[in-house]
Amino acid sequence: MILSIESVSKEFDAQAGKIKVLDEISIQIKAGEFVCLVGPSGCGKTTLLNIIAGLERSTGGQLHQNGKEITEPGSDRVVIFQEAALFPWLNVIQNVEFGLINRMEAKKRRKIARALLHLVHLGRFEKAYIHQLSGGMKSRVAIARALALNPSILLMDEPFAALDAQTRDILHEEIQAIWAQSKQTIIFVTHNVREAVRLGNRVFVFTARPGKIKKEFRIDLPRPRDINSEGVVMYAKLIQQELREEIEKFLKEEVDREWSLKKTDLLRPAGTDLGSGI
Numbered sequence: 001m002i003l004s005i006e007s008v009s010k011e012f013d014a015q016a017g018k019i020k021v022l023d024e025i026s027i028q029i030k031a032g033e034f035v036c037l038v039g040p041s042g043c044g045k046t047t048l049l050n051i052i053a054g055l056e057r058s059t060g061g062q063l064h065q066n067g068k069e070i071t072e073p074g075s076d077r078v079v080i081f082q083e084a085a086l087f088p089w090l091n092v093i094q095n096v097e098f099g100l101i102n103r104m105e106a107k108k109r110r111k112i113a114r115a116l117l118h119l120v121h122l123g124r125f126e127k128a129y130i131h132q133l134s135g136g137m138k139s140r141v142a143i144a145r146a147l148a149l150n151p152s153i154l155l156m157d158e159p160f161a162a163l164d165a166q167t168r169d170i171l172h173e174e175i176q177a178i179w180a181q182s183k184q185t186i187i188f189v190t191h192n193v194r195e196a197v198r199l200g201n202r203v204f205v206f207t208a209r210p211g212k213i214k215k216e217f218r219i220d221l222p223r224p225r226d227i228n229s230e231g232v233v234m235y236a237k238l239i240q241q242e243l244r245e246e247i248e249k250f251l252k253e254e255v256d257r258e259w260s261l262k263k264t265d266l267l268r269p270a271g272t273d274l275g276s277g278i
Protein backbone atom coordinates (compact mmCIF):
# COMPACT_ATOMS: atom_id res chain seq x y z
CA MET A 1 0.00 0.00 0.00
CA ILE A 2 1.36 3.39 -0.85
CA LEU A 3 -1.50 5.83 -0.25
CA SER A 4 -4.41 5.37 2.03
CA ILE A 5 -7.16 8.00 1.99
CA GLU A 6 -9.46 7.30 4.92
CA SER A 7 -12.84 9.06 5.23
CA VAL A 8 -11.36 12.38 4.17
CA SER A 9 -13.73 15.34 4.40
CA LYS A 10 -13.17 19.03 3.81
CA GLU A 11 -15.17 22.09 4.74
CA PHE A 12 -14.27 25.63 3.80
CA ASP A 13 -15.33 28.71 5.72
CA ALA A 14 -17.31 30.89 3.36
CA GLN A 15 -19.23 34.15 3.91
CA ALA A 16 -22.52 32.30 4.12
CA GLY A 17 -21.14 29.76 6.61
CA LYS A 18 -19.28 26.53 6.04
CA ILE A 19 -19.36 24.76 2.71
CA LYS A 20 -18.73 21.06 2.58
CA VAL A 21 -16.62 20.20 -0.42
CA LEU A 22 -15.52 16.60 0.23
CA ASP A 23 -17.57 14.05 2.12
CA GLU A 24 -15.84 10.97 3.53
CA ILE A 25 -13.63 10.02 0.62
CA SER A 26 -11.90 6.66 1.05
CA ILE A 27 -9.48 5.30 -1.57
CA GLN A 28 -6.66 2.81 -1.18
CA ILE A 29 -3.99 3.16 -3.85
CA LYS A 30 -1.22 0.64 -4.46
CA ALA A 31 2.28 1.51 -5.60
CA GLY A 32 2.45 1.86 -9.36
CA GLU A 33 -1.27 2.32 -9.95
CA PHE A 34 -2.67 4.87 -12.39
CA VAL A 35 -5.85 6.23 -10.81
CA CYS A 36 -8.15 8.72 -12.53
CA LEU A 37 -10.72 10.95 -10.85
CA VAL A 38 -13.66 12.41 -12.76
CA GLY A 39 -16.52 14.52 -11.44
CA PRO A 40 -18.51 17.67 -12.10
CA SER A 41 -16.88 21.03 -11.72
CA GLY A 42 -16.65 22.14 -8.08
CA CYS A 43 -16.95 18.65 -6.56
CA GLY A 44 -13.59 18.98 -4.83
CA LYS A 45 -11.13 17.15 -7.13
CA THR A 46 -8.47 19.86 -6.94
CA THR A 47 -9.07 20.16 -3.21
CA LEU A 48 -8.45 16.42 -2.79
CA LEU A 49 -5.21 16.61 -4.80
CA ASN A 50 -4.09 19.55 -2.66
CA ILE A 51 -4.84 17.56 0.49
CA ILE A 52 -2.85 14.58 -0.83
CA ALA A 53 -0.01 16.96 -1.74
CA GLY A 54 -0.11 18.31 1.82
CA LEU A 55 -0.83 21.84 0.58
CA GLU A 56 -4.23 21.83 2.27
CA ARG A 57 -5.42 20.07 5.47
CA SER A 58 -8.52 17.91 5.57
CA THR A 59 -11.16 18.75 8.18
CA GLY A 60 -12.02 15.10 8.75
CA GLY A 61 -10.38 11.73 8.20
CA GLN A 62 -6.76 10.88 7.62
CA LEU A 63 -4.21 10.17 4.88
CA HIS A 64 -1.20 7.90 5.11
CA GLN A 65 1.63 7.37 2.67
CA ASN A 66 3.43 4.11 3.38
CA GLY A 67 2.01 4.14 6.89
CA LYS A 68 3.10 7.69 7.66
CA GLU A 69 0.49 10.40 8.13
CA ILE A 70 0.53 13.17 5.52
CA THR A 71 0.67 16.52 7.29
CA GLU A 72 2.78 18.71 4.99
CA PRO A 73 4.08 18.93 1.43
CA GLY A 74 6.90 16.60 0.45
CA SER A 75 8.98 16.16 -2.69
CA ASP A 76 7.77 12.57 -2.96
CA ARG A 77 4.30 13.94 -3.86
CA VAL A 78 4.39 16.40 -6.71
CA VAL A 79 1.47 18.22 -8.38
CA ILE A 80 1.35 19.11 -12.08
CA PHE A 81 -1.31 21.76 -12.72
CA GLN A 82 -3.24 22.49 -15.88
CA GLU A 83 -1.54 25.83 -16.26
CA ALA A 84 1.96 24.44 -16.17
CA ALA A 85 3.52 26.98 -13.80
CA LEU A 86 6.94 27.23 -15.44
CA PHE A 87 9.42 30.04 -14.80
CA PRO A 88 9.59 32.33 -17.84
CA TRP A 89 13.00 33.74 -16.83
CA LEU A 90 14.61 30.30 -16.91
CA ASN A 91 15.22 28.22 -20.01
CA VAL A 92 13.84 24.72 -20.46
CA ILE A 93 16.64 22.77 -18.82
CA GLN A 94 16.91 25.25 -15.94
CA ASN A 95 13.19 24.80 -15.30
CA VAL A 96 13.63 21.03 -15.15
CA GLU A 97 16.62 21.32 -12.79
CA PHE A 98 14.98 23.85 -10.52
CA GLY A 99 13.77 21.47 -7.81
CA LEU A 100 17.16 19.79 -7.59
CA ILE A 101 19.21 22.88 -6.84
CA ASN A 102 19.77 22.21 -3.15
CA ARG A 103 19.99 18.49 -3.52
CA MET A 104 23.00 17.77 -5.67
CA GLU A 105 25.88 19.35 -7.52
CA ALA A 106 25.33 21.15 -10.82
CA LYS A 107 26.81 18.45 -13.07
CA LYS A 108 24.60 15.74 -11.70
CA ARG A 109 21.53 17.97 -11.93
CA ARG A 110 22.23 18.71 -15.56
CA LYS A 111 22.67 15.02 -16.35
CA ILE A 112 19.31 14.10 -14.82
CA ALA A 113 17.53 17.03 -16.48
CA ARG A 114 18.99 16.17 -19.88
CA ALA A 115 17.93 12.53 -19.62
CA LEU A 116 14.39 13.61 -18.69
CA LEU A 117 14.19 16.08 -21.58
CA HIS A 118 15.09 13.22 -23.90
CA LEU A 119 12.42 11.10 -22.30
CA VAL A 120 9.77 13.74 -23.08
CA HIS A 121 11.22 14.36 -26.57
CA LEU A 122 12.51 17.85 -25.85
CA GLY A 123 16.21 17.09 -26.08
CA ARG A 124 16.73 19.73 -28.77
CA PHE A 125 14.95 22.47 -26.84
CA GLU A 126 16.92 22.66 -23.62
CA LYS A 127 18.05 26.23 -24.26
CA ALA A 128 14.65 27.52 -25.39
CA TYR A 129 12.63 29.88 -23.18
CA ILE A 130 9.10 29.05 -22.11
CA HIS A 131 7.40 31.66 -24.33
CA GLN A 132 8.98 29.99 -27.36
CA LEU A 133 7.20 26.69 -26.69
CA SER A 134 3.81 25.35 -27.78
CA GLY A 135 1.23 24.26 -25.20
CA GLY A 136 2.16 20.59 -25.61
CA MET A 137 5.85 21.37 -25.15
CA LYS A 138 5.11 23.32 -21.97
CA SER A 139 3.21 20.32 -20.62
CA ARG A 140 6.21 18.13 -21.39
CA VAL A 141 8.56 20.49 -19.54
CA ALA A 142 6.21 20.42 -16.55
CA ILE A 143 6.20 16.62 -16.62
CA ALA A 144 10.01 16.48 -16.85
CA ARG A 145 10.32 18.98 -13.99
CA ALA A 146 8.02 16.89 -11.80
CA LEU A 147 9.83 13.66 -12.69
CA ALA A 148 13.17 15.27 -11.79
CA LEU A 149 12.10 15.18 -8.14
CA ASN A 150 11.57 11.43 -8.53
CA PRO A 151 8.32 11.51 -6.56
CA SER A 152 6.64 8.25 -5.64
CA ILE A 153 3.27 9.90 -6.29
CA LEU A 154 2.60 12.17 -9.24
CA LEU A 155 -0.57 14.25 -8.88
CA MET A 156 -1.90 15.60 -12.17
CA ASP A 157 -4.72 18.16 -12.18
CA GLU A 158 -6.30 18.31 -15.66
CA PRO A 159 -2.81 18.65 -17.13
CA PHE A 160 -3.86 18.30 -20.77
CA ALA A 161 -7.20 20.15 -20.65
CA ALA A 162 -5.96 23.16 -22.61
CA LEU A 163 -4.34 21.17 -25.42
CA ASP A 164 -5.70 20.29 -28.84
CA ALA A 165 -6.83 16.70 -29.42
CA GLN A 166 -3.78 15.68 -31.50
CA THR A 167 -1.26 16.96 -28.98
CA ARG A 168 -3.23 15.37 -26.17
CA ASP A 169 -3.20 12.05 -28.02
CA ILE A 170 0.59 12.13 -28.26
CA LEU A 171 0.98 13.10 -24.61
CA HIS A 172 -1.32 10.23 -23.61
CA GLU A 173 1.05 7.83 -25.34
CA GLU A 174 4.05 9.46 -23.73
CA ILE A 175 2.65 9.51 -20.22
CA GLN A 176 1.70 5.83 -20.51
CA ALA A 177 5.22 5.00 -21.66
CA ILE A 178 6.81 7.06 -18.87
CA TRP A 179 4.51 5.50 -16.30
CA ALA A 180 5.27 1.97 -17.52
CA GLN A 181 8.97 2.69 -17.24
CA SER A 182 9.09 4.71 -14.02
CA LYS A 183 6.57 2.64 -12.02
CA GLN A 184 5.41 5.82 -10.34
CA THR A 185 1.95 6.08 -8.84
CA ILE A 186 -0.18 8.56 -10.74
CA ILE A 187 -3.39 10.24 -9.57
CA PHE A 188 -4.88 12.04 -12.53
CA VAL A 189 -7.86 14.41 -12.49
CA THR A 190 -9.72 15.03 -15.72
CA HIS A 191 -13.18 15.90 -16.96
CA ASN A 192 -12.48 14.00 -20.17
CA VAL A 193 -13.98 10.56 -19.62
CA ARG A 194 -12.23 8.88 -22.55
CA GLU A 195 -8.92 10.26 -21.33
CA ALA A 196 -9.61 8.71 -17.91
CA VAL A 197 -10.41 5.32 -19.44
CA ARG A 198 -7.45 5.40 -21.75
CA LEU A 199 -5.00 6.11 -18.94
CA GLY A 200 -6.38 4.65 -15.72
CA ASN A 201 -6.25 1.26 -14.06
CA ARG A 202 -9.18 2.54 -12.05
CA VAL A 203 -11.54 5.47 -12.58
CA PHE A 204 -13.44 7.02 -9.67
CA VAL A 205 -16.59 9.00 -10.43
CA PHE A 206 -17.37 11.74 -7.91
CA THR A 207 -20.81 13.11 -7.10
CA ALA A 208 -21.62 16.82 -7.39
CA ARG A 209 -20.54 18.88 -4.36
CA PRO A 210 -20.03 17.74 -1.70
CA GLY A 211 -17.86 15.24 -3.54
CA LYS A 212 -18.42 11.61 -2.56
CA ILE A 213 -17.30 8.58 -4.48
CA LYS A 214 -20.24 7.52 -6.59
CA LYS A 215 -18.70 4.59 -8.38
CA GLU A 216 -15.38 2.93 -9.06
CA PHE A 217 -14.57 1.36 -12.43
CA ARG A 218 -11.69 -1.05 -12.91
CA ILE A 219 -10.43 -0.74 -16.48
CA ASP A 220 -9.17 -4.13 -17.62
CA LEU A 221 -8.08 -3.21 -21.13
CA PRO A 222 -4.70 -4.07 -22.65
CA ARG A 223 -2.17 -1.23 -23.11
CA PRO A 224 -1.24 0.88 -24.90
CA ARG A 225 -4.87 1.92 -25.38
CA ASP A 226 -6.29 3.74 -28.37
CA ILE A 227 -8.76 6.47 -27.44
CA ASN A 228 -11.15 5.36 -30.19
CA SER A 229 -10.97 1.63 -29.50
CA GLU A 230 -14.17 -0.30 -28.81
CA GLY A 231 -13.15 -1.08 -25.22
CA VAL A 232 -12.34 2.54 -24.34
CA VAL A 233 -15.56 3.79 -25.91
CA MET A 234 -17.61 1.16 -24.05
CA TYR A 235 -16.19 2.03 -20.62
CA ALA A 236 -16.46 5.73 -21.39
CA LYS A 237 -20.19 5.34 -22.11
CA LEU A 238 -20.78 3.61 -18.77
CA ILE A 239 -18.86 6.28 -16.89
CA GLN A 240 -20.51 9.09 -18.81
CA GLN A 241 -23.93 7.80 -17.71
CA GLU A 242 -22.89 7.98 -14.05
CA LEU A 243 -21.37 11.40 -14.53
CA ARG A 244 -24.25 12.87 -16.46
CA GLU A 245 -26.64 12.71 -13.49
CA GLU A 246 -24.12 14.54 -11.35
CA ILE A 247 -23.42 17.21 -13.96
CA GLU A 248 -27.17 17.78 -14.28
CA LYS A 249 -27.39 18.21 -10.49
CA PHE A 250 -24.52 20.69 -10.61
CA LEU A 251 -26.12 22.66 -13.45
CA LYS A 252 -29.48 22.75 -11.68
CA GLU A 253 -27.81 24.12 -8.56
CA GLU A 254 -26.08 26.80 -10.65
CA VAL A 255 -29.35 27.82 -12.32
CA ASP A 256 -31.18 27.88 -8.96
CA ARG A 257 -28.43 30.04 -7.48
CA GLU A 258 -28.57 32.48 -10.42
CA TRP A 259 -32.33 32.63 -10.13
CA SER A 260 -32.30 33.34 -6.40
CA LEU A 261 -29.76 36.12 -7.00
CA LYS A 262 -32.00 37.60 -9.67
CA LYS A 263 -35.01 37.35 -7.35
CA THR A 264 -33.16 39.32 -4.67
CA ASP A 265 -32.38 41.93 -7.31
CA LEU A 266 -36.00 42.12 -8.40
CA LEU A 267 -37.23 42.41 -4.82
CA ARG A 268 -34.82 45.19 -3.91
CA PRO A 269 -36.73 48.48 -3.44
CA ALA A 270 -36.16 51.04 -6.18
CA GLY A 271 -33.43 53.60 -5.46
CA THR A 272 -31.37 51.31 -3.22
CA ASP A 273 -28.79 50.72 -5.92
CA LEU A 274 -26.29 53.31 -4.79
CA GLY A 275 -23.87 52.47 -7.55
CA SER A 276 -26.22 53.30 -10.43
CA GLY A 277 -25.71 57.06 -10.22
CA ILE A 278 -29.32 57.76 -11.23
Ligand SMILES: Nc1ncnc2c1ncn2[C@@H]1O[C@H](COP(=O)(O)OP(=O)(O)O)[C@@H](O)[C@H]1O
Binds near residue numbers: 021042043
Ligand atom coordinates in the same frame (compact mmCIF):
# COMPACT_ATOMS: atom_id res chain seq x y z
N1 LIG B 1 -9.72 28.13 -0.35
C1 LIG B 1 -11.03 28.00 -0.55
N2 LIG B 1 -11.91 28.69 0.19
C2 LIG B 1 -13.25 28.55 -0.01
N3 LIG B 1 -13.80 27.73 -0.92
C3 LIG B 1 -12.97 27.02 -1.70
C4 LIG B 1 -11.53 27.10 -1.57
N4 LIG B 1 -10.96 26.27 -2.48
C5 LIG B 1 -11.98 25.69 -3.14
N5 LIG B 1 -13.18 26.15 -2.69
C6 LIG B 1 -14.50 25.72 -3.15
O1 LIG B 1 -14.56 24.32 -3.05
C7 LIG B 1 -15.28 23.77 -4.14
C8 LIG B 1 -14.46 22.69 -4.81
O2 LIG B 1 -13.38 23.28 -5.49
P1 LIG B 1 -12.35 22.42 -6.34
O3 LIG B 1 -11.68 21.46 -5.46
O4 LIG B 1 -11.51 23.41 -7.06
O5 LIG B 1 -13.32 21.64 -7.35
P2 LIG B 1 -12.98 20.89 -8.72
O6 LIG B 1 -11.51 20.82 -8.87
O7 LIG B 1 -13.64 19.55 -8.58
O8 LIG B 1 -13.63 21.70 -9.80
C9 LIG B 1 -15.65 24.92 -5.05
O9 LIG B 1 -16.98 25.26 -4.79
C10 LIG B 1 -14.72 26.02 -4.63
O10 LIG B 1 -15.32 27.27 -4.81
Ligand SMILES: [Mg+2]
Binds near residue numbers: 045046047157
Ligand atom coordinates in the same frame (compact mmCIF):
# COMPACT_ATOMS: atom_id res chain seq x y z
MG1 LIG C 1 -10.19 21.51 -10.31
